[in-house]
Each structure stands twice: as C-alpha cells, then as structure tokens.
Amino acid sequence: MLTRSRAVAFTLLALGGAVLSAQVTAAAEKKHKPEETAADFIAQFYSVKPDQVDVTILKQDATVATAITKAPGQPSCSLELALAPHSAANYDWLVGGIACDKVQSVQGKG
Numbered sequence: 001m002l003t004r005s006r007a008v009a010f011t012l013l014a015l016g017g018a019v020l021s022a023q024v025t026a027a028a029e030k031k032h033k034p035e036e037t038a039a040d041f042i043a044q045f046y047s048v049k050p051d052q053v054d055v056t057i058l059k060q061d062a063t064v065a066t067a068i069t070k071a072p073g074q075p076s077c078s079l080e081l082a083l084a085p086h087s088a089a090n091y092d093w094l095v096g097g098i099a100c101d102k103v104q105s106v107q108g109k110g
Contacts, residue, residue, distance in 0.1 A: 030090055030092065031092060031093070033093075034060060034081045034093045035055040036093075037081060037091045037092075037095065038053070038055045038069050038081065038095075039051075039053040039055050039069070040091075041079065041098075042069040042077060043071070045077075046071045048071050048072065048074075053069055054070045055067050055068070055069050056068045063082060063083045064080070064081065064083070064096075065080075065093065067079045075101035077098055077099065077100040077101075078098070078099045078100075080096045080097035080098075081095055081096060082094050082096045
C-alpha cells in the first residue's frame with residue numbers, strides 16, 4: 001500500500017533522478033572551444049544557425065582567444081574571448097569584445 005510518506009519519498013527520489021539526468025545532459029552539451037562560443041554568439045546576434053557561421057581563430061593561448069566570424073549576408077566580426085572561471089555555465093569561453101565591419105551592401109543599393 002502506498003502511504004502518504006512513501007508517496008512523498010518516491011516523488012523526491014524521482015525528482016532527484018530527473019535533476020541528476022539534467023545535470024549529466026547539460027555537462028555533455030557544454031561548449032569547450034572558443035570557436036563554439038563565437039559561432040553561437042554570432043548566430044544569436046544575426047539570427048542564423050550556428051552551423052552557418054564560419055569561425056577562424058586568429059590567436060589563442062590558455063586564457064584568451066581572438067576569432068573572426070562570417071555569417072551569410074552579414075558583415076564579418078572580430079570577437080575577443082576570455083576563458084570563463086569554473087562555473088555551471090554552458091560555455092567555457094566568454095565574449096569580452098566585438099567589432100563588426102561597418103560597410104555592408106544594402107540590397108537594391110550600390
């Protein structure tokens with residue numbers, strides 16, 4: 001027979017398993033490379049898919065990286081990235097600066 005205390009214990013156990021499963025899934029989806037962070041950032045910035053963004057890492061050391069990105073129909077951008085301190089965030093790298101080309105041809109104009 002399922003008593004109230006057993007029902008509560010079962011519910012807590014099930015919720016604990018769901019939380020652990022979510023943590024394992026999140027850990028598997030964590031982005032470890034600066035090019036992944038750059039692609040996702042520019043994809044959100046220009047409303048495109050991350051796999052549509054070309055990323056070239058110009059320089060990288062243990063804690064900083066510089067990336068050049070290009071999304072279809074959009075100006076190129078230079079991103080300065082820094083290694084994030086240990087956290088539960090989905091990305092190991094943070095965007096510290098961004099500069100995009102200011103000249104872009106407008107459709108229908110020369």
